[in-house]
Amino acid sequence: xxxxxxxxxxxxxxxxxxxxxxxxxxxxxxxxxxxxxxxxxxxxxxxxxxxxxxxxxxxxxxxxxxxxxxxxxxxxxxxxxxxxxxxxxxxxxxxxxxxxxxxxxxxxxxxxxxxxxxxxxxxxxxxxxxxxxxxxxxxxxxxxxxxxxxxxxxxxxxxxxxxxxxxxxxxxxxxxxxxxxxxxxxxxxxxxxxxxxxxxxxxxxxxxxxxxxxxxxxxxxxxxxxxxxxxxxxxxxxxxxxxxxxxxxxxxxxxxxxxxxxxxxxx
Amino acid sequence: xxxxxxxxxxxxxxxxxxxxxxxxxxxxxxxxxxxxxxxxxxxxxxxxxxxxxxxxxxxxxxxxxxxxxxxxxxxxxxxxxxxxxxxxxxxxxxxxxxxxxxxxxxxxxxxxxxxxxxxxxxxxxxxxxxxxxxxxxxxxxxxxxxxxxxxxxxxxxxxxxxxxxxxxxxxxxxxxxxxxxxxxxxxxxxxx
Amino acid sequence: xxxxxxxxxxxxxxxxxxxxxxxxxxxxxxxxxxxxxxxxxxxxxxxxxxxxxxxxxxxxxxxxxxxxxxxxxxxxxxxxxxxxxxxxxxxxxxxxxxxxxxxxxxxxxxxxxxxxxxxxxxxxxxxxxxxxxxxxxxxxxxxxxxxxxxxxxxxxxxxxxxxxxxxxxxxxxxxxxxxxxxxxxxxxxxxxxxxxxxxxxxxxxxxxxxxxxxxxxxxxxxxxxxxxxxxxxxxxxxxxxxxxxxxxxxxxxxxxxxxxxxxxxxxxxxxxxxxxxxxxxxxxxxxxxxxxxxxxxxxxxxxxxxxxxxxxxxxxxxxxxxxxxxxxxxxxxxxxxxxxxxxxxxxxxxxxxxxxxxxxxxxxxxxxxxxxxxxxxxxxxxxxxxxxxxxxxxxxxxxxxxxxxxxxxxxxxxxxxxxxxxxxxxxxxxxxxxxxxxxxxxxxxxxxxxxxxxxxxxxxxxxxxxxxxxxxxxxxxxxxxxxxxxxxx
Ligand SMILES: Nc1ncnc2c1ncn2[C@@H]1O[C@H](COP(=O)(O)OP(=O)(O)OP(=O)(O)O)[C@@H](O)[C@H]1O
Ligand SMILES: Nc1ncnc2c1ncn2[C@@H]1O[C@H](COP(=O)(O)OP(=O)(O)OP(=O)(O)O)[C@@H](O)[C@H]1O
Ligand SMILES: [Mg+2]
Ligand SMILES: [Mg+2]
Numbered sequence: 001x002x003x004x005x006x007x008x009x010x011x012x013x014x015x016x017x018x019x020x021x022x023x024x025x026x027x028x029x030x031x032x033x034x035x036x037x038x039x040x041x042x043x044x045x046x047x048x049x050x051x052x053x054x055x056x057x058x059x060x061x062x063x064x065x066x067x068x069x070x071x072x073x074x075x076x077x078x079x080x081x082x083x084x085x086x087x088x089x090x091x092x093x094x095x096x097x098x099x100x101x102x103x104x105x106x107x108x109x110x111x112x113x114x115x116x117x118x119x120x121x122x123x124x125x126x127x128x129x130x131x132x133x134x135x136x137x138x139x140x141x142x143x144x145x146x147x148x149x150x151x152x153x154x155x156x157x158x159x160x161x162x163x164x165x166x167x168x169x170x171x172x173x174x175x176x177x178x179x180x181x182x183x184x185x186x187x188x189x190x191x192x193x194x195x196x197x198x199x200x201x202x203x204x205x206x207x208x209x210x211x212x213x214x215x216x217x218x219x220x221x222x223x224x225x226x227x228x229x230x231x232x233x234x235x236x237x238x239x240x241x242x243x244x245x246x247x248x249x250x251x252x253x254x255x256x257x258x259x260x261x262x263x264x265x266x267x
Numbered sequence: 268x269x270x271x272x273x274x275x276x277x278x279x280x281x282x283x284x285x286x287x288x289x290x291x292x293x294x295x296x297x298x299x300x301x302x303x304x305x306x307x308x309x310x311x312x313x314x315x316x317x318x319x320x321x322x323x324x325x326x327x328x329x330x331x332x333x334x335x336x337x338x339x340x341x342x343x344x345x346x347x348x349x350x351x352x353x354x355x356x357x358x359x360x361x362x363x364x365x366x367x368x369x370x371x372x373x374x375x376x377x378x379x380x381x382x383x384x385x386x387x388x389x390x391x392x393x394x395x396x397x398x399x400x401x402x403x404x405x406x407x408x409x410x411x412x413x414x415x416x417x418x419x420x421x422x423x424x425x426x427x428x429x430x431x432x433x434x435x436x437x438x439x440x441x442x443x444x445x446x447x448x449x450x451x452x453x454x455x456x457x458x459x
Numbered sequence: 460x461x462x463x464x465x466x467x468x469x470x471x472x473x474x475x476x477x478x479x480x481x482x483x484x485x486x487x488x489x490x491x492x493x494x495x496x497x498x499x500x501x502x503x504x505x506x507x508x509x510x511x512x513x514x515x516x517x518x519x520x521x522x523x524x525x526x527x528x529x530x531x532x533x534x535x536x537x538x539x540x541x542x543x544x545x546x547x548x549x550x551x552x553x554x555x556x557x558x559x560x561x562x563x564x565x566x567x568x569x570x571x572x573x574x575x576x577x578x579x580x581x582x583x584x585x586x587x588x589x590x591x592x593x594x595x596x597x598x599x600x601x602x603x604x605x606x607x608x609x610x611x612x613x614x615x616x617x618x619x620x621x622x623x624x625x626x627x628x629x630x631x632x633x634x635x636x637x638x639x640x641x642x643x644x645x646x647x648x649x650x651x652x653x654x655x656x657x658x659x660x661x662x663x664x665x666x667x668x669x670x671x672x673x674x675x676x677x678x679x680x681x682x683x684x685x686x687x688x689x690x691x692x693x694x695x696x697x698x699x700x701x702x703x704x705x706x707x708x709x710x711x712x713x714x715x716x717x718x719x720x721x722x723x724x725x726x727x728x729x730x731x732x733x734x735x736x737x738x739x740x741x742x743x744x745x746x747x748x749x750x751x752x753x754x755x756x757x758x759x760x761x762x763x764x765x766x767x768x769x770x771x772x773x774x775x776x777x778x779x780x781x782x783x784x785x786x787x788x789x790x791x792x793x794x795x796x797x798x799x800x801x802x803x804x805x806x807x808x809x810x811x812x813x814x815x816x817x818x819x820x821x822x823x824x825x826x827x828x829x830x831x832x833x834x835x836x837x838x839x840x841x842x843x844x845x846x847x848x849x850x851x852x853x854x855x856x857x858x859x860x861x862x863x864x865x866x867x868x869x870x871x872x873x874x875x876x877x878x879x880x881x882x883x884x885x886x887x888x889x890x891x892x893x894x895x896x897x898x899x900x901x902x903x904x905x906x907x908x909x910x911x912x913x914x915x916x917x918x919x920x921x922x923x924x925x926x927x928x929x930x931x932x933x934x935x936x937x938x939x940x941x942x943x944x945x946x947x948x
Pocket of ligand 2: 731
C-alpha cells in the first residue's frame with residue numbers, strides 16, 4: 001500500500017524483491033527453531049532498528065503502523081499465558097492458571113509475533129508491488145499470466161475503494177432507508193459488499209479482455225521494461241542479518257535477561 | 268475444455284482474492300481486540316480467513332481457483348502490511364490446498380452449501396495443523412485446546428461455509444457469474 | 460480489394476437470454492476502408508466489434524458459431540471506458556506492457572514510449588506519471604497511444620470519446636483521423652458530426668441486429684434517410700429536421716413572481732478537503748431548465764453532488780424555502796442521474812430498478828405496474844425488464860437510470876450528461892420527457908456538452924470554469940454570444 005504515500009528511497013528499497021522475500025522466509029523458518037526467550041528479545045531489537053531507521057517513511061506513519069503490534073503481542077501471548085500448561089504456579093483463579101512456564105512461553109510467542117509483523121511490514125513498506133512481480137517473473141520464473149494479473153488487480157484496488165463512495169451516494173440518492181439492529185447491519189453489509197464484488201469482477205473481466213486485445217500472451221520470451229538484478233545492497237542486507245543474529249545469540253548466552261533457556265513444556 | 272485457467276479466470280480470481288485480502292488485513296485488528304481475553308472466543312471469527320478460496324471457487328468453479336485465491340489473498344494481506352507477515356502465506360497455502368482437495372475430491376462437480384462448509388472445515392483443520400507446529404498449541408491446557416478447535420470449526424462452517432455460499436448466491440442474481448462460467452450446452456444448442 | 464476481416468452466417472446469443480442477438484449475420488471488410496457502424500442503442504454494435512476481433516469467443520465466452528470467419532492479423536481496440544483498459548499504474552509502464560508483449564528489445568522501449576506519447580499529443584515532464592491523476596481526455600489519449608504501439612493494421616473504435624468535452628472530443632478524433640489515414644478503421648459511434656467526412660462506408664443495423672443497409676456514405680444518406688429516421692439514428696441534420704417537424708419554439712420559462720425551488724448563496728462544495736466548486740449566488744425557479752456547461756474537470760459533477768447533499772458543502776442552500784441542513788430525506792425533493800450509469804443500480808432487475816422509489820411509497824401494485832411498464836416502453840427497455848441492469852448495453856443503462864430517476868417526479872431534477880451515448884430517438888424521448896416535466900413546474904438542472912440542447916430546450920445556462928460558477932445567463936443569450944464560435948456541429 002506504500003504506493004499511495006510519499007517516502008524516501010533507502011537501501012532497503014533497492015534490494016532485489018525476490019531475494020528480500022526469500023530471506024524473510026528463511027528468517028521465518030529460523031525463528032521457528034528458536035526457543036530461547038533471550039535470543040528472541042535481542043532479535044526483536046535488531047529488527048526494530050531496521051524498521052525505525054531504514055524504511056524511509058516518516059516517523060509519524062511508522063508509529064501509527066506499529067499500533068497494532070501491541071495487539072499482536074496480546075493475541076499471540078494471552079491464551080498461552082492464562083491457560084498454558086506448567087508446573088510452577090503463580091496465580092490460579094478459576095480457569096485462569098498462570099505458571100512460570102506458560103508465562104514465558106506466552107511472552108516468547110508475543111515477541112515472535114512482533115518480529116514476524118515487523119519483517120512483513122518492512123517488506124511492505126520498501127517494496128513496490130510492480131517491482132516485486134517483475135522480479136518474481138525474472139528470478140523465480142513466475143508465469144507472466146499470474147504476475148500481470150496481480151499487477152492489474154493491485155491497480156484496481158484504489159479505484160474500487162473510490163467507487164464505494166459512488167455506491168454510498170447511489171444508496172442515498174435513491175432514498176434507501178436504514179434499518180436498525182442486526183437486520184439493518186446485515187442489509188447494509190449486503191448492499192455494499194455485493195455490488196462491490198460484482199463490480200470488481202466486471203472490471204477485472206474487462207481489463208483481462210483489454211489485456212488480450214493488447215496481444216498479451218503467456219510466452220516465456222517476452223522482453224521486460226524493468227530488469228531487476230542484484231546489487232551490493234543485497235549483500236548488505238544479508239550481512240545485516242548474519243551479524244545481527246550472531247550478536248543476538250552471543251548476547252543472549254552471555255548476558256541473558258531471564259534464566260529460562262527453552263520455553264517449551266518438555267524442554 | 269482447454270487446460271489451465273484463462274487470463275480472465277486468473278484476473279477475476281485475483282481481484283476477488285485481493286478484496287478479501289483487504290478484509291483479512293482488517294480482520295487482524297478485530298481478531299486482536301476480540302482475543303485479548305485468551306478464552307478463544309476469537310476463534311469463532313477465524314473462519315473469515317478461509318473465505319477467499321471458497322467464494323472464488325463457487326464463482327468460477329474451475330480446478331486451481333481455490334488454491335490460487337487463498338494464496339493470492341494471503342499475498343495481498345502480506346503486501347498490504349498484514350500483522351502476521353510471511354506466516355500468512357504459509358497459512359494461505361495450507362488452507363487453500365485443503366479447500367482445493369475437497370473440491371477435487373468431488374471432481375469439481377459440486378458447488379452447494381454442503382461442499383462449501385466441508386471446504387471450510389478442511390481449511391480449519393489445515394490451519395490447526397500449522398498452528399500445531401507454529402503456535403505451541405500442544406502446550407495449552409486440554410480443555411482450552413478443545414474449545415479452540417471447536418470454535419474454529421464452527422466459525423469456519425458459519426463464515427466460510429454458509430456466509431460464503433450466501434454471498435455467491437446473491438452475486439448470481441447480479442448476473443456477473445455468467446461472465447466467468449462456461450456457457451451451458453443448451454445455450455450452444457439454441458444456436459442451431 | 461483484399462478482405463481483411465469477414466464473418467459468414469454468424470449466430471450469437473447471450474447465455475440465459477431467450478433470443479439470438481445475431482442470426483445468420485454476414486459482413487466483410489476490405490483493406491483500407493473507413494467503416495462506420497450505425498444502429499440504435501442495443502442493436503449489438505459493441506458485441507459485433509468484439510466478434511470481428513476474435514475477442515468473442517476467444518477471450519469472452521459467448522455462445523456463437525460462424526460458417527467462416529477471417530480475423531485481421533493485427534488490430535487495436537479502443538474501448539469506451541478509459542479506466543478498464545489499463546493494467547499498469549503508470550503511464551510509461553502501460554505502454555511498456557504492449558511493447559513487452561511484442562517483444563520489443565528493452566533498450567528501445569523508452570524511446571518508443573516517447574514516440575507514441577508524442578503521436579497522440581501527450582507531453583509529460585516525467586513519463587513515470589500515475590494514470591489515476593490524468594483527466595478523462597488524457598486517459599483516452601493514453602489508451603490510443605498504447606493501441607498505436609501495437610502498430611495495428613485495423614483499428615476498432617467503440618465510442619472512444621464517451622465522457623469527453625467538445626474540445627477533447629475534437630482533438631481525440633483529430634488524432635485518430637490522422638493516424639488512421641492509411642489503416643483500416645471500424646468505428647461505432649452515435650454522434651457522427653465529427654467523423655462523417657472521414658468514413659467512406661456505412662453499415663446500418665436495426666434493433667434486431669440485422670444489416671439493413673450497407674454502402675457508401677453518400678448512398679446511405681441519400682437513399683436510406685427514411686431508415687435512419689425510422690430507426691432513430693443520428694445523421695447530419697437531425698436537429699434541424701426535428702426542429703422543423705415539431706415546429707419547436709424557443710422555450711421560455713414562465714416564472715412570474717414565484718419563489719425559487721432552489722436558492723444558493725456563497726455555496727461551496729469540497730472534495731477531500733479542497734474546494735472544487737464555488738457559487739456566489741444562484742437561483743433556480745420552477746419551470747426552468749438549466750444547462751450546466753464547462754470543460755472536463757471544471758467541477759460540474761461536483762456541483763450536482765453538492766446540490767444532492769452528497770459531499771461536504773458550506774454556505775447557504777435552500778430548497779423550497781427550507782434550509783438544506785434541516786431536510787431529512789433529500790430524495791423526497793431532489794432526484795439525481797449520475798454521470799456514470801454503472802454503480803448506481805441497487806436492485807437486481809431492470810423492472811425493480813425503475814419501480815424502486817415508488818415502491819417505497821404507498822402506491823398500489825397495479826399502479827406501480829402500469830407506471831413502470833409505461834416508462835420501460837417509452838425507453839425501449841421492455842424486452843429487457845428481467846435482465847440485471849449490468850447486462851444492458853451502454854445506452855440502455857443510461858436510459859434505465861434516467862427512467863428510475865424521474866418516476867417519482869420530485870420538484871428538482873439533477874442530471875449529469877443523461878443523453879450521452881444515446882441514439883437520436885431515445886435522446887429526443889428523454890428531452891421531451893424533461894420538457895413535459897419542466898412545463899409542469901419541475902426545475903431541471905442538467906450537465907451536458909451538447910449545445911443543441913442548450914439551443915432548443917434549455918432556458919438558462921450556468922457556465923462552470925475552474926471550479927467557479929462564472930456565468931449565469933438565459934439560454935438564448937448564451938446561444939447568441941456563442942454562435943460565432945465553431946462548437947459542436
Ligand atoms: N452480458 C449480457 N447478457 C445478456 N444480454 C446482454 C449482455 N450484454 C449485452 N446484452 C444485450 O445485447 C444487446 C446488444 O448489446 P451491445 O452492447 O452490443 O449494444 P450496442 O449496440 O453497443 O448498444 P449501445 O449503443 O447502447 O452501446 C443489448 O440488447 C444488450 O441488452
Ligand atoms: N473523488 C474525488 N476526489 C478528489 N477530487 C476529485 C474527485 N472527483 C473529482 N475531483 C476533482 O474535482 C474537480 C472537478 O471534477 P468534476 O468531476 O466535478 O468535473 P466535471 O466538470 O464534472 O468534469 P467532466 O466533464 O469530466 O465530467 C477535478 O479537478 C477533479 O480532479
Ligand atoms: Mg455499445
Ligand atoms: Mg462530470
